[in-house]
Amino acid sequence: MRDTTTAWRRSTFCATGSCVEIAQIDGTIRLRDGKNPDLPPVVFTYSEWEGFQQRVIAIGKSA
Template sequence: MSDASEGLTWRKSSESLNGDCVEVASLPDGVAVRDSKNPGGPRLTFSRSEWHAFLQGANQGEFNDL
């Protein structure tokens, strides 16, 4: 889904079965995350290093106990 007003292209996981999940968009200096059910609502922003650290932890099972 593209947000032309901000020039952002939002993506969600292909594993999303019902469409209710988080979406991510690339920013010039990081990554934005929002709730797909509320696209006009608030969003979180992360630097590229923060995002890569999160992905690394997720890939290594760091959050499996949550």
């Protein structure tokens, strides 16, 4: 069943709708595939989310 009450957000750079989406729910950050929103999201604590973002940025800088 698709969640229609949660405020999922995607990047303003997402032009196709085929991007990941995030939501803050119950003190966690949830990440899901915007193309497949019925799949379960990946759930991060705020600390894990910060580490994830830092790693993604570091990978982008090394590419």
